[in-house]
Amino acid sequence: MEVLEVEILDATLSLRTPECKGRHYWHVDAKIRVKYRVPPYTKAFYYVCYEVNQFFGTVHNASNYELDQIPFDNLYSGEERIEERTIDVHFGGDFTTVPWLSNWSPRDFDVHVKIGARDGWKVVWDEVTFKCHYESCSFTIKEVIGLKASLTISTTPTGVRVFIDENYIGVT
Amino acid sequence: MPLTVEVDPGTHTIRIERDGYFTIQFDVTVEAGKTYNISRTLIPENAFTIVSITSTPTEPAEGEEVTLTVTVRNNTGQARDCKVSITQPDLDFSQEVTIPNVLPGAPGLGTVKFAAPASGRYDFKVKAMVYVEEHVDGAGWYVTDEKTFTLEVSPKKATLVITTTPPGARIFVDGNFVGMS
Numbered sequence: 001m002e003v004l005e006v007e008i009l010d011a012t013l014s015l016r017t018p019e020c021k022g023r024h025y026w027h028v029d030a031k032i033r034v035k036y037r038v039p040p041y042t043k044a045f046y047y048v049c050y051e052v053n054q055f056f057g058t059v060h061n062a063s064n065y066e067l068d069q070i071p072f073d074n075l076y077s078g079e080e081r082i083e084e085r086t087i088d089v090h091f092g093g094d095f096t097t098v099p100w101l102s103n104w105s106p107r108d109f110d111v112h113v114k115i116g117a118r119d120g121w122k123v124v125w126d127e128v129t130f131k132c133h134y135e136s137c138s139f140t141i142k143e144v145i146g147l148k149a150s151l152t153i154s155t156t157p158t159g160v161r162v163f164i165d166e167n168y169i170g171v172t
Numbered sequence: 173m174p175l176t177v178e179v180d181p182g183t184h185t186i187r188i189e190r191d192g193y194f195t196i197q198f199d200v201t202v203e204a205g206k207t208y209n210i211s212r213t214l215i216p217e218n219a220f221t222i223v224s225i226t227s228t229p230t231e232p233a234e235g236e237e238v239t240l241t242v243t244v245r246n247n248t249g250q251a252r253d254c255k256v257s258i259t260q261p262d263l264d265f266s267q268e269v270t271i272p273n274v275l276p277g278a279p280g281l282g283t284v285k286f287a288a289p290a291s292g293r294y295d296f297k298v299k300a301m302v303y304v305e306e307h308v309d310g311a312g313w314y315v316t317d318e319k320t321f322t323l324e325v326s327p328k329k330a331t332l333v334i335t336t337t338p339p340g341a342r343i344f345v346d347g348n349f350v351g352m353s
Contacts, residue, residue: 147204148178
């Protein structure tokens with residue numbers, strides 16, 4: 001079992017400070033695509049991990065947190081398989097102890113969210129960055145960097161070679 | 173089978189090619205986190221073939237009005253316009269006619285009229301073309317078939333009116349019987 005690719009297809013970050021009364025929460029909803037190789041006669045599974053680096057300084061750094069185990073099937077096949085799955089992941093926490101928040105001053109900050117998949121020690125990651133702003137007890141997400149768009153190309157007839165930006169992508 | 177790929181936000185150039193079809197290219201602008209479905213129907217390089225070229229009259233005389241009729245067949249599976257061009261460089265002759273909305277499988281007819289030139293033998297180049305909007309070399313009319321048509325023009329004829337007394341005489345011109353007076 002080997003994780004080949006992880007792609008964050010979509011991700012949203014929610015930041016809340018209910019009624020501005022001391023407790024503050026963050027939450028990520030994401031959709032990821034995981035591509036993996038299953039050797040002959042083995043079972044497909046992997047773990048989804050996340051890591052929120054430098055989140056409000058050093059307060060939250062949930063490295064390699066095991067979010068979920070995905071047992072896909074019990075098929076034991078003599079053929080190597082390359083498979084791909086799209087799954088939704090959700091995780092979050094609070095950032096009540098962030099030092100700068102205690103003085104309620106407006107500021108811009110970045111939140112780096114990494115989501116990965118592993119079947120052993122090796123983790124394959126993808127990352128998005130949220131450009132955020134805090135002011136007057138409310139948070140605004142100004143921009144998300146690193147998210148990709150999904151293009152689905154169909155042709156009549158099929159069997160057509162497709163290139164994107166001069167790079168060969170595949171055949172319809 | 174649809175092909176799905178993840179791309180960075182922004183504008184990307186997509187090229188689609190298959191042997192026997194015109195290669196197309198176009199730009200798409202995408203936003204992060206969104207899904208885009210793109211569908212294209214390729215146009216075969218033999219989109220229109222020339223079935224026949226005829227002239228009326230078959231062998232015109234100098235100065236006589238000639239009608240050239242070009243029949244094309246649509247091989248694309250969709251109704252399309254066909255443009256036919258007819259050229260003869262020695263005569264500095266060039267005409268184009270568009271046959272609108274030619275149905276798949278049905279013949280499309282294009283005609284051009286002109287005065288027959290001086291007597292002689294003339295090769296006309298006839299091309300059938302299809303419009304390819306997203307062609308890799310730019311939008312335009314592209315040739316899908318080409319044929320040569322030879323037109324024989326005879327010298328201008330004179331008219332002889334023959335009257336005899338009495339009538340009912342057999343008339344021969346250059347030894348060929350042409351009728352009775």
